[in-house]
Amino acid sequence: MDNHYALTVNGRAVNVMADPRRPLLEVLREDLQLTGTKYGCGEGMCGACSVLVDGKRVFSCMTPVAEADHKSVTTIEGLAPGDGLHPVQAAFLAEGAFQCAYCTPGMVVATVALLKEYPNPSTFEIVKMLDGNLCRCGTYPRILKAVRRAAASMNSSTREAR
Ligand code: FES
Ligand code: FES
Numbered sequence: 001m002d003n004h005y006a007l008t009v010n011g012r013a014v015n016v017m018a019d020p021r022r023p024l025l026e027v028l029r030e031d032l033q034l035t036g037t038k039y040g041c042g043e044g045m046c047g048a049c050s051v052l053v054d055g056k057r058v059f060s061c062m063t064p065v066a067e068a069d070h071k072s073v074t075t076i077e078g079l080a081p082g083d084g085l086h087p088v089q090a091a092f093l094a095e096g097a098f099q100c101a102y103c104t105p106g107m108v109v110a111t112v113a114l115l116k117e118y119p120n121p122s123t124f125e126i127v128k129m130l131d132g133n134l135c136r137c138g139t140y141p142r143i144l145k146a147v148r149r150a151a152a153s154m155n156s157s158t159r160e161a162r
């Protein structure tokens with residue numbers, strides 16, 4: 001039976017009627033037309049469907065919509081204010097850290113969560129935190145560079161803001 005859920009998605013209040021077990025990924029892509037979040041494996045093994053729920057990275061293919069009720073969901077579309085790019089998006093672009101780019105929204109969202117936890121991550125921390133995100137094109141070396149570039153850029157703007 002469908003239930004009513006009240007979510008905040010990319011800063012906007014959203015009401016949805018859905019089966020409580022329906023994956024958040026389906027609600028985002030099919031009901032809200034937020035197709036930036038990708039369907040990869042559908043079973044928590046690739047990270048393509050990564051979104052932030054209350055600031056924490058989750059696999060939206062494995063998250064029932066009921067678990068996001070009254071929570072704040074951020075997708076790739078909601079990372080940057082206005083038409084600009086989030087520093088992580090800008091860093092991926094600058095490093096050319098994609099080939100087909102299917103994994104990129106998930107990688108970027110996971111990197112945002114990573115840099116919140118580790119503002120100046122070591123290679124070990126980057127690899128550990130992004131371990132759940134797969135890139136079938138094998139752009140990992142460039143992704144590593146992009147993460148380091150994003151960290152440097154975010155740290156310097158934090159310093160400038162002081
Ligand atoms: S689609 Fe969710 S982890 Fe692969
Ligand atoms: S760039 Fe193709 S899957 Fe990562």
